[in-house]
Amino acid sequence: MTRFPTDHELVEQYHRQDALRHVVDEIDRHPSLSNWTGSYLPRPLFVDHREIVDFGTDVLRLFELITSLPQRLFDGDLQRYTSTLGIDEQRAKLITSLGGIKPPCYGRADMYHDGTSFKLLEIGIASEVGGADRAGEIPKALMENEAFAKFAADHGLGYTHTGREVAETLREAGRHLSDSPVVALLEGPGGLAGYAAHWNTFRDVMRGFGLDFHVAEVGDVRERDGKLYLGDTGIDVVLRCFTVEEIIGDADGFALVEPVLKAHREGGTVLFTPFESNLFANKGALGLLSDTRHRDRFTADELAVVDRVLPWTRSLKGAASLDDELVTYARDNREELILKPNGYYGGVGVVAGWDTDADTWWKTLKDGVEDGCVIxxxxxxxxxxxxxxxxxxxxxWQAAWGLFYTPRGYAGAYARAVPAFESPVIGVTAYKNTRTAGVFHYGEV
Known part of the structure; x- marks a missing residue:
C-alpha cells in the first residue's frame, strides 16, 4: 500500500530544499497573475486530498440545509425569514426580486483547520467572492518551475484548478441559450475603478478555458426583447459581482439593475447567483442552523453534518433584552467568542472578544443585539x-482556507495567511500583512 506523507512531513521536506526557497517569487512575474497587486506566502499549503474533498461534500450538504431554512423553519414565509435575520424592508425587496428563488450552488466557504479538522467560518453563497482568479493559477504557475515540479512529482502533489471548474459551471448555466454562451461579469456602479485589475485577471483565466468573457459595470448593459446586450454583443450569462449594498447605495441603483432582472425573468439572459443568494450568505442563517431550538427540524444525518462542520454559532437578533441568557453568556465568555455582523463579509465589522477589553465588548454586544449579529x-x-x-x-503562520464549490462539487482552494496571532481576522481586506497561498493536495489515488 502506498504511504503518502503527512502535512508536517511535506513541509519539513519542502524547507530542506534550497532550490525551493525563492520559488514563490516567480509567481509575481507570471503573466496570468501580473495584474494582481497582493503578496504571496513563501510556500504553498498542503492538505490531504480526501480530507478537503470530504469537507467540500459537507459544504454542499450544508448549502442544501441553509437554502431549505425558509421552508423548514418559517413555512416558506420569506418575510418572517428576512425579519428574523434583521434584513430591512428595502433590502428584503431587492434580495427577493426574483421571488425568492433558490440560487445555484456556487460560492466560497471560508474555514480554519484547528489541527484536527476543518471548521467552517462562513459559507459565501455568491458570485462576487474573490480568489477564483488565483486559486488555480498560483499552483499552475508553481508547476512551471522545474524544481517545484520535481518536488510535486516526488511527493504526489496535485491541485484542482478553480478557474476550469468555474468556466465549466458558467458554460453549463448558459448552455440552453447557446453552445458557446457569452458571459459578462458585471461590477457595481463605479466598481471597476477599484477592481478592474482583479476582474481582468479573472477574465483572462476564463478566456483561457474557452469562454467568451467580458467585464463591465451594471450600467453598461441594455435590455432588448428580453435579452441583455453589451454594445452589440448579446449576453447569455451575467456573473453578478455587484452587491446589494452597492445597488442600495446608488441613487439610480434599482433602475440600473432592473434590465438585468427583466432579462432573467424573460429567459434571454441568466443572472448567475441572483440577489437571493444573500438570503443564505447572511451569517444569521448559520445561527439558525446551529441553534439547538431547531434541531427537531433536521434528521440525524443532517445534524451530524452541522455538528461536524460548524462551530457553535448563535444570533443575537433574537435576544429579548440585554438580560437575555445568551447575551449574559456572551458577556461572560468574551475571550472564547467572536462577533460578526450578519450581512457583511471580508472581515468588515468583526470584533474578536479575546482582542477586546470588557467595556468595548459589552458595547459591541449591545449594538449586535440591535443591529443583528452572530456570535x-x-x-x-x-x-x-x-x-x-x-x-x-x-x-x-496561521491560515484561513477558501474552498470553492460549484454544482459539480469541490472546485479547488486557496488560502490567506498571517503571522501567528498577529491578527484576529485573516483576510486581504481585513489586514494589510495578509499573504495569499496556493493549495496542493496529496494522497489522491
Missing part, C-alpha cells in the same frame, strides 16, 4: 511553519 465560538487555526526566504528562519 461564534473561537476556532484557533493550526500553526503553518513557513521559512523566511531571506533569513532562513522558520516562523509560525
Amino acid at each position: 461564534q465560538k473561537r476556532v484557533i487555526p493550526r500553526s503553518e511553519p513557513v521559512r523566511d526566504p531571506q533569513t532562513g528562519a522558520v516562523e509560525p
Whole structure:
C-alpha cells in the first residue's frame, strides 16, 4: 500500500530544499497573475486530498440545509425569514426580486483547520467572492518551475484548478441559450475603478478555458426583447459581482439593475447567483442552523453534518433584552467568542472578544443585539511553519482556507495567511500583512 506523507512531513521536506526557497517569487512575474497587486506566502499549503474533498461534500450538504431554512423553519414565509435575520424592508425587496428563488450552488466557504479538522467560518453563497482568479493559477504557475515540479512529482502533489471548474459551471448555466454562451461579469456602479485589475485577471483565466468573457459595470448593459446586450454583443450569462449594498447605495441603483432582472425573468439572459443568494450568505442563517431550538427540524444525518462542520454559532437578533441568557453568556465568555455582523463579509465589522477589553465588548454586544449579529465560538487555526526566504528562519503562520464549490462539487482552494496571532481576522481586506497561498493536495489515488 502506498504511504503518502503527512502535512508536517511535506513541509519539513519542502524547507530542506534550497532550490525551493525563492520559488514563490516567480509567481509575481507570471503573466496570468501580473495584474494582481497582493503578496504571496513563501510556500504553498498542503492538505490531504480526501480530507478537503470530504469537507467540500459537507459544504454542499450544508448549502442544501441553509437554502431549505425558509421552508423548514418559517413555512416558506420569506418575510418572517428576512425579519428574523434583521434584513430591512428595502433590502428584503431587492434580495427577493426574483421571488425568492433558490440560487445555484456556487460560492466560497471560508474555514480554519484547528489541527484536527476543518471548521467552517462562513459559507459565501455568491458570485462576487474573490480568489477564483488565483486559486488555480498560483499552483499552475508553481508547476512551471522545474524544481517545484520535481518536488510535486516526488511527493504526489496535485491541485484542482478553480478557474476550469468555474468556466465549466458558467458554460453549463448558459448552455440552453447557446453552445458557446457569452458571459459578462458585471461590477457595481463605479466598481471597476477599484477592481478592474482583479476582474481582468479573472477574465483572462476564463478566456483561457474557452469562454467568451467580458467585464463591465451594471450600467453598461441594455435590455432588448428580453435579452441583455453589451454594445452589440448579446449576453447569455451575467456573473453578478455587484452587491446589494452597492445597488442600495446608488441613487439610480434599482433602475440600473432592473434590465438585468427583466432579462432573467424573460429567459434571454441568466443572472448567475441572483440577489437571493444573500438570503443564505447572511451569517444569521448559520445561527439558525446551529441553534439547538431547531434541531427537531433536521434528521440525524443532517445534524451530524452541522455538528461536524460548524462551530457553535448563535444570533443575537433574537435576544429579548440585554438580560437575555445568551447575551449574559456572551458577556461572560468574551475571550472564547467572536462577533460578526450578519450581512457583511471580508472581515468588515468583526470584533474578536479575546482582542477586546470588557467595556468595548459589552458595547459591541449591545449594538449586535440591535443591529443583528452572530456570535461564534473561537476556532484557533493550526500553526503553518513557513521559512523566511531571506533569513532562513522558520516562523509560525496561521491560515484561513477558501474552498470553492460549484454544482459539480469541490472546485479547488486557496488560502490567506498571517503571522501567528498577529491578527484576529485573516483576510486581504481585513489586514494589510495578509499573504495569499496556493493549495496542493496529496494522497489522491
